[in-house]
Amino acid sequence: MKYVKDHSLSFTRKLLPWTIYSILPLAIFRLYFYPLHFPSSSTDFLPLSSSTTITTTNSFSSFSPPLSPPSSSSSSSSSSPEEEIANESPPCDYTNGKWVRDKLGPIYNGTTCGTIKDGQNCISHGRPDLGYLYWRWKPNQCHLPRFEPFTFLQLVRNKHLALVGDSLARNQLESLLCMLATVSPPHLVYAQEENKFRRWSFPSHNANISLYWSPFLVKGIEKSNNGPNHNHLYLDHVDERWAKDMDQMDMIVLSIGHWFLHPAVYYEGDSVLGCHFCSGLNHTEIGFYDVLRKALKTSLRTIIERQKGKEIDVIVTTFSPSHFEGEWDKAGACPKTKPYKESEKLLEGMDEEMRRIELEEVEEAKLTGKQNLGLNLEALDVTKLSLLRPDGHPGPYMYPFPFANGVPDRVQNDCVHWCLPGPVDTWNEIFLEMMKIWEMSRRKAGQ
Known part of the structure; x- marks a missing residue:
C-alpha cells in the first residue's frame, strides 16, 4: 500500500x-x-447585449482636449463604475500621454496582411530595426485597450464606413483593414482610378469599408505633369466624388492637411480668392490656414445639410506631423529609432495651427448640427501622439532594401506616412473606443 x-x-x-x-x-x-480589460474610465465598453443597462450620458465631449478648461468636479471614491458614469464623469482624454514599451507588439504581421501600400510595408522592404513595433500609447489618466477586431466588426455590422481624404486617410484605412483581417479577411469589391477609390466587404458582418481619394474634401483640380504646377480649389463646393455617396454612408472619417501646403489657386463663388506659393500669377498670396478652415467648414456643413434624419457618425482625424530632419533625398532624413519623450518635442508652429483649426471647426459644426438627431461628430485628435513618434516613418524603406549596395548619393525618404504595423494603429484603437461610446449612447436612448 x-x-x-x-x-x-x-x-x-x-x-x-x-x-x-x-x-x-x-x-x-x-x-x-483577447486581452482582459478592466474599467478605468467612464468610456470603458459595456457588453452589447439586449439585457445590458446603459447608464452613460447622452452627450460627451470631444476626444480631444476641450478648447477651454473644464470645471472641476469630485466624486466619491466608493462609487461604483455605473454610478460614476451616471455622475457624468468626463470621457477619457487620449490626447495627452506617453509612449511606453510593449512586449506584445502589433496584432498583425505586415508581411502577410495583403492590403498595405508597398511604400509603407517597412518590414518587407528590409527595415533592420524593429523596435518601433513595440510601443503603446499610454494616456495620462486612463487606459487605452488593445484593438478588438471582433468588436469593431460587430459595431459596423450592416453598415458602410467611408474614409475620405488624402494619403493619410489611406494609411489609416490600410491599418484598419490589416487589424480586421486577423479575424475576418476583407474582400476587395471595387477599385477605380489607380486604387484611389476602393471598397472592401466583410461578408461575415455584411459590412463595407471604402476609401475615397479627396485630398481637399472640396472640389479641386489637382496639378499634373503636363499642366500648371499648382492646384485649383473651389472652397464653397464639396467634392462630389465622395459626397454623392453620402446617403449610403453610415460612418465617415475625414482626413486632410498636407496637400494644402502645395501651390494652389483658390476660388470662392465666381471669383479668385487668392493663392498660395503662386509666383508668376497675378493673385494675392493668402497662405493656406484660412483655406483649410474654409474647406473643412464646407465639408462639415454639407454633411449636416444632407443628413436628413439619417443616423450618421462623423470623425475628423487631426493633422499628422512629419519628421524631416534633413533633406528628403539624403540618407538620415528621419533617423530616429525611438519615440520622443513629451518634454523633448513641443507641439508648435504649423502642426499646432493645423490641429487647432480642425478642432475649432469640429466644435463649430457640432453646435450647428446639435438639433440633428442621429448625428455624432467628433475629432480624433492624433496630432500630439503622432508628433512623439519620429521613429514610425518608412524613411528610406519606402523602397525595398535601399542600402543593399551601399549608401547612394540620393535616396528618397518618406517621413510623412507611417510604417504598417506602426503608430497609425493607435489611431484606430482610439477610433474604436469612440464607436463604443456612441453605441452605448444609442442603446441608452433606445431604452
Missing part, C-alpha cells in the same frame, strides 16, 4: 509541471488576442 501511495505521489509530481507547461501557452495566446 505504501508503494502504491508513493508511486501515485511521484506520478502526480511529474505530471503537474507538464500540465502547467501545456496550459501556459494557451493562456498567453488567449490574453494576446
Whole structure:
C-alpha cells in the first residue's frame, strides 16, 4: 500500500509541471488576442447585449482636449463604475500621454496582411530595426485597450464606413483593414482610378469599408505633369466624388492637411480668392490656414445639410506631423529609432495651427448640427501622439532594401506616412473606443 501511495505521489509530481507547461501557452495566446480589460474610465465598453443597462450620458465631449478648461468636479471614491458614469464623469482624454514599451507588439504581421501600400510595408522592404513595433500609447489618466477586431466588426455590422481624404486617410484605412483581417479577411469589391477609390466587404458582418481619394474634401483640380504646377480649389463646393455617396454612408472619417501646403489657386463663388506659393500669377498670396478652415467648414456643413434624419457618425482625424530632419533625398532624413519623450518635442508652429483649426471647426459644426438627431461628430485628435513618434516613418524603406549596395548619393525618404504595423494603429484603437461610446449612447436612448 505504501508503494502504491508513493508511486501515485511521484506520478502526480511529474505530471503537474507538464500540465502547467501545456496550459501556459494557451493562456498567453488567449490574453494576446483577447486581452482582459478592466474599467478605468467612464468610456470603458459595456457588453452589447439586449439585457445590458446603459447608464452613460447622452452627450460627451470631444476626444480631444476641450478648447477651454473644464470645471472641476469630485466624486466619491466608493462609487461604483455605473454610478460614476451616471455622475457624468468626463470621457477619457487620449490626447495627452506617453509612449511606453510593449512586449506584445502589433496584432498583425505586415508581411502577410495583403492590403498595405508597398511604400509603407517597412518590414518587407528590409527595415533592420524593429523596435518601433513595440510601443503603446499610454494616456495620462486612463487606459487605452488593445484593438478588438471582433468588436469593431460587430459595431459596423450592416453598415458602410467611408474614409475620405488624402494619403493619410489611406494609411489609416490600410491599418484598419490589416487589424480586421486577423479575424475576418476583407474582400476587395471595387477599385477605380489607380486604387484611389476602393471598397472592401466583410461578408461575415455584411459590412463595407471604402476609401475615397479627396485630398481637399472640396472640389479641386489637382496639378499634373503636363499642366500648371499648382492646384485649383473651389472652397464653397464639396467634392462630389465622395459626397454623392453620402446617403449610403453610415460612418465617415475625414482626413486632410498636407496637400494644402502645395501651390494652389483658390476660388470662392465666381471669383479668385487668392493663392498660395503662386509666383508668376497675378493673385494675392493668402497662405493656406484660412483655406483649410474654409474647406473643412464646407465639408462639415454639407454633411449636416444632407443628413436628413439619417443616423450618421462623423470623425475628423487631426493633422499628422512629419519628421524631416534633413533633406528628403539624403540618407538620415528621419533617423530616429525611438519615440520622443513629451518634454523633448513641443507641439508648435504649423502642426499646432493645423490641429487647432480642425478642432475649432469640429466644435463649430457640432453646435450647428446639435438639433440633428442621429448625428455624432467628433475629432480624433492624433496630432500630439503622432508628433512623439519620429521613429514610425518608412524613411528610406519606402523602397525595398535601399542600402543593399551601399549608401547612394540620393535616396528618397518618406517621413510623412507611417510604417504598417506602426503608430497609425493607435489611431484606430482610439477610433474604436469612440464607436463604443456612441453605441452605448444609442442603446441608452433606445431604452
